[in-house]
Amino acid sequence: MAETNLQVLLRRRPKGAPVPEDFEIVETKLPEPAEGEVLVRARYLSLDPYMRGRMSEAKSYAKPVELGAVMEGQTAGEVVASRAPGFTPGDTVLGGFGWQRFSCVSPARLFKIDPKEAPLSASLGVLGMPGLTAWVGLEDIGRPKAGETMVVSAASGAVGQVVGQLGKIRGCKVIGIAGGPEKCRFVTEELGFDACIDHRGDLNAQLDAACPEGIDIYWENVGGAVQAAVFPRFRDFGRMVMCGVISQYNTVEGADSFGGAPGPNLGAVVRKRLHIQGFIVSDNGWPRYPQFRREMLGHMAAGKMKWREDVVQGLRNAPTAFIGLLQGANFGKLVVQID
Amino acid sequence: MAETNLQVLLRRRPKGAPVPEDFEIVETKLPEPAEGEVLVRARYLSLDPYMRGRMSEAKSYAKPVELGAVMEGQTAGEVVASRAPGFTPGDTVLGGFGWQRFSCVSPARLFKIDPKEAPLSASLGVLGMPGLTAWVGLEDIGRPKAGETMVVSAASGAVGQVVGQLGKIRGCKVIGIAGGPEKCRFVTEELGFDACIDHRGDLNAQLDAACPEGIDIYWENVGGAVQAAVFPRFRDFGRMVMCGVISQYNTVEGADSFGGAPGPNLGAVVRKRLHIQGFIVSDNGWPRYPQFRREMLGHMAAGKMKWREDVVQGLRNAPTAFIGLLQGANFGKLVVQID
Missing domain, CATH: 3.40.50.720 (NAD(P)-binding Rossmann-like Domain)
Structure with a gap:
């Protein structure tokens, strides 16, 4: 694979509302999965308000993202390489990690999903x-x-x-x-x-x-x-x-x-x-994800569960989109389509 | 019975902290139990902070006491006359009603208690x-x-x-x-x-x-x-x-x-x-009273449950005692011993 990874890093901790300079976009080498890991290529990145807490050092329920590290976030995409049982290249998965095109993840929280059930991005929103x-x-x-x-x-x-x-x-x-x-x-x-x-x-x-x-x-x-x-x-x-x-x-x-x-x-x-x-x-939510997904797919099939997404094109636009999210500029579930 | 009833009525609604003039103490005729009712002679009256809410017209979870009516409260005492099955004169009971010496009550929330288990006043406090x-x-x-x-x-x-x-x-x-x-x-x-x-x-x-x-x-x-x-x-x-x-x-x-x-x-x-x-x-508490009482008596027998009462003598002193309760003047569970 001659491809490179594209990553959005946390450059500095925001004072009040984040600004684009708080982020840094870098191209890096494609990561190699270690034994037990899966290499995922992200097609969509979920942007969510909780990420503001991860940018801060204030005490919260999860550790802050370290300065210089990849911004935290969930992606949906497909398996590119696997050194973990149960996953093979081509599998569609929910659970890739971070504001980046490729990530190596442990399969513990990786859900294999059927791409025919719903559009992939829905697995970051209504089904995510x-x-x-x-x-x-x-x-x-x-x-x-x-x-x-x-x-x-x-x-x-x-x-x-x-x-x-x-x-x-x-x-x-x-x-x-x-x-x-x-x-x-x-x-x-x-x-x-x-x-x-x-x-x-x-x-x-x-x-x-x-x-x-x-x-x-x-x-x-x-x-x-x-x-x-x-x-x-x-x-x-x-x-x-x-x-x-x-x-x-x-x-x-x-x-x-x-x-x-x-x-x-x-x-x-x-x-x-x-x-x-x-x-x-x-x-305590993720162990119940299969039950949730089954029920929601039923509601969707019955026409009782609609959803609206606000899709931003390109990982390089993630910081600006996230800044807007905190101000209510988005309309519907905000996701980034990764080119 | 030549005895009369002694009652404390709500004369007017307090503005801020209650004052003695908000209450009125009257001697009245001994009430007669209707069919299905029990006539209880109160030995102890419980004074509790919730009563402040009953003196007010503000919307709350229970109706206010009407002006001129007997102040609401729970008493412990004994059955004097009964027109309800299961209760006979001499029974010791928890659940008499109001700031008064005698009350006619429906047995729905009257608990017959064994006076040997604990001092009667405890059934208004630690066991009440x-x-x-x-x-x-x-x-x-x-x-x-x-x-x-x-x-x-x-x-x-x-x-x-x-x-x-x-x-x-x-x-x-x-x-x-x-x-x-x-x-x-x-x-x-x-x-x-x-x-x-x-x-x-x-x-x-x-x-x-x-x-x-x-x-x-x-x-x-x-x-x-x-x-x-x-x-x-x-x-x-x-x-x-x-x-x-x-x-x-x-x-x-x-x-x-x-x-x-x-x-x-x-x-x-x-x-x-x-x-x-x-x-x-x-x-949802009272249906569980028997279980509660059993457990508490066990703790008391084991020396793990102590209690302190602040006993005021005489129903005529109930208003002043209640006013003090709202200011933290009492020390322990406040009860009135009815002469």
């Missing part, structure tokens, strides 16, 4: 980590029941799209929150949510209108002002599935980059018997 | 609603594991005493928080907590010293500054059992009397996968 996040969070924490009212923030995003549609499949009334009329229209007209609130407008008035009965389940992707508007509207026994707080990820380093302590007290949690639980899909 | 609250909250939400660090606010109070001792029985390191050196000494020397923090001192410094490893379980009875100091110290997968926020109960009416919305976001809940859950023991 964001979809699995939606599914696990609803199964374990949201526990939607027919007739309940569910509010989903970042509703047109990778996780939000799936959350809301799963809520509809379970018989909930589902209200999305998204940025701008185009995203809101997509959420209601394409995804079939019952309504969608534009967070650039008056949140309180729109929530009053959309869910006068209150909120049973809130899927939290954003934090900040949206959370503050939603929280007092919880009904008794409400559940807040805390998946992320993207509005806080670019807060200045040194402070708790996830927003720090709560307000002075959470008294309403007692009165309403609220259940608030944070989760990270990597804790 | 506060004890059941501690037990249910730990079983369902706290889920203590040996070696974990548990922090208990209002540690010398009715619920806190039991929470911490159950934590020790489960093998936890248990840190209490209480007001003043006398209560702190009781918590460590009598109840056997590993340490006790005086909330009148520097909370952060004392928490640093007592639990440098962080906190796995926080039992929340108080809210406010104590919660704000504890929250950032949660370890991954921490649990906050939200039982009450007494520091907020006297906030001015009209505002959410339980303290309203949280701060702008709860981002650390994601990062640390925290589980925060409010609960009210009346939702």
